Every structure is written in structure tokens, then in C-alpha cells.
Amino acid sequence: MSALPNTHEVLLRNLNLVEGRPALLGVSDAGLLPECPVPGLAMTEHAGLWQSLAGDTVWEGCYGYEPEPSQGGSYDTVVVFLPKARAEFELRLALARYLAAPGAVLLVIGEKKEGIAGAIKQFSAVAGDVVKVDSARHCQVWSGRNVDALSRFRLADWLDWSRVDCAGVELSVAGLPGVFSVGRLDDGTRLLLETLAESPLTADRVLDFACGAGVIGAWLHGFRRVSGGSPIRVDGIEVQAQAVFSARQTYLNAGVSGDIFAADGLAAIKESWPAVVSNPPFHSGVKTDTSMTEQFLSQVARHLAPGGELRLVANSFLPYEALIRRYVGPVEKLAQNRRFTVYRAVRKTLG
Structure with missing residues (x-):
């Protein structure tokens, strides 16, 4: 089995932070999912990966930023993998606030070279007192809570x-x-x-x-x-x-x-x-x-x-x-x- 991306490896190292049913936003390797003890939602922007997730009978697959209405507010932990495009982080963070239940755990994981430090300023603005909980494999893990939950999310609005x-x-x-x-x-x-x-x-x-x-x-x-x-x-x-x-x-x-x-x-x-x-x-x-x-x-x-x-x-x-x-x-x-x-x-x- 090939090695997982650094951000995925770091999540596995911090599974103790994941409460209840998770949603993972920005999955880039399906090999991550069998390693997670509790299934939930796996969102990817990549059509090939999404098609493989669509056949998974355990995990829910979501292609990009168009969740089902029933998925809003239904996850206890939402993990946001930092996207490559900085402008996209705000969009992904809004989706996380919509999918997460009020007060649910929000985790942001990203590589230092891709700008995780700057993204945390945006994270802090919507997740209260955020805390850096780990730094490994050139990545950082930050934790907060869904204190500013969204009741509506429409991709067309963006x-x-x-x-x-x-x-x-x-x-x-x-x-x-x-x-x-x-x-x-x-x-x-x-x-x-x-x-x-x-x-x-x-x-x-x-x-x-x-x-x-x-x-x-x-x-x-x-x-x-x-x-x-x-x-x-x-x-x-x-x-x-x-x-x-x-x-x-x-x-x-x-x-x-x-x-x-x-x-x-x-x-x-x-x-x-x-x-x-x-x-x-x-x-x-x-x-x-x-x-x-x-x-x-x-x-x-x-x-x-x-x-x-x-x-x-x-x-x-x-x-x-x-x-x-x-x-x-x-x-x-x-x-x-x-x-x-x-x-x-x-x-x-x-x-």
C-alpha cells in the first residue's frame, strides 16, 4: 500500500480528536477511509476519486461542494484539509460550518508550505478560540468548535x-x-x-x-x-x-x-x-x-x-x-x- 498524503497521515495520528460521526472535506486518497474507525462523509473535488467513493457502501461520498440537504448539521466532527488554492479555503470552511452540528469539533489540517499559518486567521474568525494540537510531517493540526454554524449553503451563491x-x-x-x-x-x-x-x-x-x-x-x-x-x-x-x-x-x-x-x-x-x-x-x-x-x-x-x-x-x-x-x-x-x-x-x- 502506498503512503498516504502527509495531511491524511497526520489525521490518523490524531484520531483521538475525532468525536462521533466525521465529515472529511478534501479527501485526496481513498486509502484514508478504511483507517478511520467510524465512517461518515468523504468529500473530494476529484471526479475519479468521487466515482470510487460512490460505490462505497460504508462512507457517504460527496463530489465537491454540493451536499445533500439532509447532510446539513449532521456531523459531530468536520475535518477540513487545506486546499491548494487559498481563495478556496473560505468556501471549504463555510461548507464545514454547514455540515457540522452546532458546537461540533472543527479540525483544520494543512502543510506549512501551503499556507496553513495564514489560513488559521480565517479559521479563528468563525471557530472561536482555536488551538494548535499537533505539528508533524510538515503539517499543522488546529482545533476549534462550530460556534458560528450555517443553516444554509448553496454553491451558486459563491x-x-x-x-x-x-x-x-x-x-x-x-x-x-x-x-x-x-x-x-x-x-x-x-x-x-x-x-x-x-x-x-x-x-x-x-x-x-x-x-x-x-x-x-x-x-x-x-x-x-x-x-x-x-x-x-x-x-x-x-x-x-x-x-x-x-x-x-x-x-x-x-x-x-x-x-x-x-x-x-x-x-x-x-x-x-x-x-x-x-x-x-x-x-x-x-x-x-x-x-x-x-x-x-x-x-x-x-x-x-x-x-x-x-x-x-x-x-x-x-x-x-x-x-x-x-x-x-x-x-x-x-x-x-x-x-x-x-x-x-x-x-x-x-x-
């Missing part, structure tokens, strides 16, 4: 809308704390959209892999409308719960035709599309991690129709050109600047 204007198309984009590039159009996506305006897709069905808040799909819909083209359907795949929620709201607001799938990659997806676009992630926390994109490139050809086209933007230093050629087919660079490169590839004939 939505933040921003305007995006690119290549003659304006749209509104929904965002939530923790979503990539929330509140702005990142430079890589802008370059990709500009090339899509200069060399438009001819396909009427497109998949946006790692779709984030739905910017690309909403833009493609808007571009077809302003250019007088035929309607387009853009489906999206995204692993993070907040991004899935945001993308669906962005699509609804813009009138985009398409589904947003909560999935960890393409393995469970059966459909194929005549075109796939993507601005895939290359970070895991603060570290460069290209494994998700490499897995995507190794699988995407099976989801491209014969002669199907891939458009992908990536940081120029990442070694994707050879991988695209190997797994998809002939590749060209449509645009390149100091930071980003936009690739176009056509699916080769599969043997």
Missing part, C-alpha cells in the same frame, strides 16, 4: 461572473474559488482562441478536454453565431468539481449546446468527436506535472473520428510535439510566442 472579450466575441464566464484562471482569460487560452478565429474548425461537434469553466466552448458557440456559421455542439470533460459546476453555468448562461462530463480523463468515455480542443493542465499543486496531458494524448486518437482534428495549446517548453505526432498524427504549429505554442494535428489512420 459564483463570480467575469467578462471575456477575445477575437470579436464577448461572453460571461462563471467561476468558483479554486477554478483555474478564475476571473480572467489566461494567456494560453487567448492564443488558442485567436488561432481558432484565424483558422476556424469546420466540425459541428467538438470536445473540450479539461474544459475548466467552459470558456472555450462558450467562445466557439459565440464565434459561430457572430460569423454566421452553423450551430456547434461543444461537450466538455473536467475532473474538478468546481470547474464542472462553473462550466455548466457558463453554458447555460450562453445557450451553449453540449454536455459537461465529470471524469478523470478519457478512459471511461465511449464517444468520438470530429474535433478535440484543449488547454490541458501541467501543474499538480506547485509542481510541474504533465502526466494527465500525456495520458490524454495517448488516448485521444480513439476519440477522434477518422480525419479528426486536435487543437492544443501548451507552454512552449513542454515536450508535446513528438507525443502528438506519435499518438495522433501529423502535427503543425499554428502559433507560437515566448510562452505558448498552439498545435494542430490530424488523426492518422489506425492500424
Whole structure:
């Protein structure tokens, strides 16, 4: 069995602090759950982990920040694992205050390098006199009580809308704390959209892999409308719960035709599309991690129709050109600047 994340190991070391039925917010490794003596609620933002939790007959699984109404105020201890995005901590803390019974134990666990010290100021504002109860494995554990319980929690109340204007198309984009590039159009996506305006897709069905808040799909819909083209359907795949929620709201607001799938990659997806676009992630926390994109490139050809086209933007230093050629087919660079490169590839004939 592989080692658990530091924050999970530190919780196991402090199980004496857990009273009654627990809720664990931000679980990143399902291996934690069998080690906990009393089952409860396990919340994760990761679609793959959530799907595995959904089949657990002991623990309740919760995908992101959309609990069942019956779960409010029903947990004796709520553990908040510090999220990577600092802005998300307030959201996760609000969910904890909603799920926890009045006066219940609240525990915050996080790594020092991820800003646990600063987060405790926010924790103190809603949990009374908080106390540091442990420091181990580069983590800290802080304890407080649910002295300011919430009787209502709606994820839609946390939505933040921003305007995006690119290549003659304006749209509104929904965002939530923790979503990539929330509140702005990142430079890589802008370059990709500009090339899509200069060399438009001819396909009427497109998949946006790692779709984030739905910017690309909403833009493609808007571009077809302003250019007088035929309607387009853009489906999206995204692993993070907040991004899935945001993308669906962005699509609804813009009138985009398409589904947003909560999935960890393409393995469970059966459909194929005549075109796939993507601005895939290359970070895991603060570290460069290209494994998700490499897995995507190794699988995407099976989801491209014969002669199907891939458009992908990536940081120029990442070694994707050879991988695209190997797994998809002939590749060209449509645009390149100091930071980003936009690739176009056509699916080769599969043997």
C-alpha cells in the first residue's frame, strides 16, 4: 500500500480528536477511509476519486461542494484539509460550518508550505478560540468548535461572473474559488482562441478536454453565431468539481449546446468527436506535472473520428510535439510566442 498524503497521515495520528460521526472535506486518497474507525462523509473535488467513493457502501461520498440537504448539521466532527488554492479555503470552511452540528469539533489540517499559518486567521474568525494540537510531517493540526454554524449553503451563491472579450466575441464566464484562471482569460487560452478565429474548425461537434469553466466552448458557440456559421455542439470533460459546476453555468448562461462530463480523463468515455480542443493542465499543486496531458494524448486518437482534428495549446517548453505526432498524427504549429505554442494535428489512420 502506498503512503498516504502527509495531511491524511497526520489525521490518523490524531484520531483521538475525532468525536462521533466525521465529515472529511478534501479527501485526496481513498486509502484514508478504511483507517478511520467510524465512517461518515468523504468529500473530494476529484471526479475519479468521487466515482470510487460512490460505490462505497460504508462512507457517504460527496463530489465537491454540493451536499445533500439532509447532510446539513449532521456531523459531530468536520475535518477540513487545506486546499491548494487559498481563495478556496473560505468556501471549504463555510461548507464545514454547514455540515457540522452546532458546537461540533472543527479540525483544520494543512502543510506549512501551503499556507496553513495564514489560513488559521480565517479559521479563528468563525471557530472561536482555536488551538494548535499537533505539528508533524510538515503539517499543522488546529482545533476549534462550530460556534458560528450555517443553516444554509448553496454553491451558486459563491459564483463570480467575469467578462471575456477575445477575437470579436464577448461572453460571461462563471467561476468558483479554486477554478483555474478564475476571473480572467489566461494567456494560453487567448492564443488558442485567436488561432481558432484565424483558422476556424469546420466540425459541428467538438470536445473540450479539461474544459475548466467552459470558456472555450462558450467562445466557439459565440464565434459561430457572430460569423454566421452553423450551430456547434461543444461537450466538455473536467475532473474538478468546481470547474464542472462553473462550466455548466457558463453554458447555460450562453445557450451553449453540449454536455459537461465529470471524469478523470478519457478512459471511461465511449464517444468520438470530429474535433478535440484543449488547454490541458501541467501543474499538480506547485509542481510541474504533465502526466494527465500525456495520458490524454495517448488516448485521444480513439476519440477522434477518422480525419479528426486536435487543437492544443501548451507552454512552449513542454515536450508535446513528438507525443502528438506519435499518438495522433501529423502535427503543425499554428502559433507560437515566448510562452505558448498552439498545435494542430490530424488523426492518422489506425492500424
